[in-house]
Amino acid sequence: MAVVEYLHGRSKTLKPTLDPATNPIRLWTSLSLRQWMYFLVGVFAWTWDAFDFHSVTLTYPDLSRTFNKSTKEISVGVTLVLMCRPLGAAIFGLAADRYGRKWPFIVNNFLLIFFELGTGFCQTYSQFLAVRALFGFAMGGIYGNAAATALEDCPEAARGLMSGIFQNGYPLGYLLATVFWKAFDENTPHGWRALFWFGAGPPIVLILARLVMAETDTFQGRIPLRGARPGVKDSLEEIKLALARHWGVLLYLVLLMTGFTFLSHGTQDLYPLMLRNKYDFNSTQITLVQVTANLGGCLGGAVVGYGSQIFGRRFSIIISCILGAALLYPYTFVSGPGLYAAAFFEQFCVQGAWGVIPIHLIELSPVAFRTLVVGTSYQLGNLVSAASNSIETAIGERYPLPERDGEKIYDYSLVICIFTACVFFYTILITSVGPEKRGTALSSDDDDAEELERDTASDTWDMHHSGPMIRY
Template structure:
């Protein structure tokens, strides 16, 4: 893999010594401690980093952030109405959590389908199709009359949701200036916490405030994707994707080049892909294990009122948004792995007050625990982007994330079932369980797992996303092809001057050649 483009597509700033392709197993293991040493890059002014993005880059980031926010909103509509759904369909809490589990299990199917489509045909239209499906299936959930209908809608919803994360990350960060990546990654990931915050607030305002019970929350959830679709329709493809299409078209056969890139990526990076799935399994256990049954714990075990639960959830998500943004920013200074490990250790230390405080002081514990959970997550979008093969960035980021979701899909069900082994005195006819103990033990194990996986894994800090630094594309299309396409782009004033119509024409031309 060593060539003029560097191992694994590094640029001049990336630490090539960490590349597994250039090391023996023994050498790689010996460098796990030394490579954790923070690079201590100069801490830039975050406001200057934000100012580095031009207007188009901000629009790409905003549409991705809003879509990711609403993805989280739609997911948590079930988590926040578990008790109401159980009553509606005459099922137990454990039965209803299968609606959460099915979404997590099937999101990997969507990530594969939409990820490959986005890497082959562009970020724009798979993104739009995702949101169309959100509208249909969120409305469908709101009209479900039976438990089987509910499970069917959530299963299909999982497929639709699975395709968004990788596309959103690529759309937001592909063209982002390198110095601002850590900060923008942290902000992007907090779309998840912001969506949770919005879902909590709207659940309080829409659930059981009309004769329709829980249904208005799902009906409302189908509305904003219409605006997101309109927003995305007004934007072109990213410059990074345009450049990749032009290289493929220069070779004369887009489809064949895409397949060749896939073969190179699988041959060179198969072990890395497995690692990313295992890492994301830990991160998904971290988020779902700390959040999904937390409202149920507050109400069922500690008897907090609905208003108190709402306040705690809002404060927790403010902590999450703060932590994700701050730790994402710090990862550009101290490194991705070091930042994840330190914040995970801190999160583990806060588990006891997070789950065993029965007074109003739990608000502070919730703020700081979610600061840590989403702080670690704030590093993930750019960490995955930097580790992923350039030709399959959307597919790898999305599929690693969603396969990790698949592995962790039963987390809420596991916690609910384990909680039933620790019964508490019932409150009237309502059974009560010690969910706090289960969440505390479960999350302790998850933190240890994430710390170990992060420690043994690689880090490609400041990796270039340009096609001229992509060794996989060079192996598939050839260095000469890349140079020719770069010269043409420079002659036209840069890739930003390549219109969407020109890229589309290249795609059509390549497709026609594929059928000859």
């Protein structure tokens, strides 16, 4: 009965409670210079995170020649990055929630610089795998901290719009990686290594900017967490406490992010291969389609993110998924000029739904463990969906088409269409039964109050049994 009542309550809350629409320009101008600085640092960190990740996927052939390995073996480096990211998200997220956003962010970027440079100097395949695994650990800490830094100080009315713009950092990072790889490819004697060396440079700007900026106002406004307990053992105890107290929220967010990451991987990863293999597109045509799709994604993230502030987070996600599912057939089975429009609007819907995610995760996460929960749920969902490329490829080989010039052709259109339709349905279902806290306060919650009560009790004990103590 409790489950039935809960589901009935969820269905009732899907009806959008229309909030008055505010001019987007007015929303932008509502941010102070300080808030804009935090937002720009956060969104640039997320953008460059995507740049670093796609640096490997764009250089598969060159890495294969350098290390004398197949593309499948080189892809192990990407798998290791995905496997190590949840660990980095948990450790850096806990540090950011416990000690502040600033210094974990700075340390995180130092590690990214070090491992990105190290990738460019790798001489053996084993070195490459080891460095990429360490890089994945550092990379995992970026998303949660960057999202908190960018969004938790934003005015309430501007959260949806700024969330959509923040999420656009991912397609923007992919575009920048493509552009710079084209610039470096065959124009430098160092080949693929130059892209990684270049990728290590911009995080220096992030470090310098963050050094001169204080903690976010939201973090400073929280009830002070006194009696910090450093050390590995105590950090593990903190993670255990967070899991014991918030396992339900974390589990739901992991399930939600699994659907979303399957959605982006399902519509994007195999798409260039489909265009080349089935429709015989050349590299220029594929690039044009991809650029068109990413431009649609950037616009969709901002528009739907803004709309979620008016219609609600879940309602906006569900409508985007319904429209995206309706566009799957032209997205995968049209090969004429109409393909560009289909790609634009398909990614408009996919990235539009994604545009709601950063602020939706922040609002649902407990304040005291915000960075930990946001980053870890995102990275665990990403880890679960990492096999989407392999799944689609394996299924596609069961649907062969007539060969062309001796090349085996597979009906990847059918696979992408059916696979992604199932993912859309799953995402709609998991979103509809989940909670929503649009407009909730982002400064303090019960975790902070309990922490203060626990520390106060500890202080009282110290004063009565050991004399007055100063707790740092």
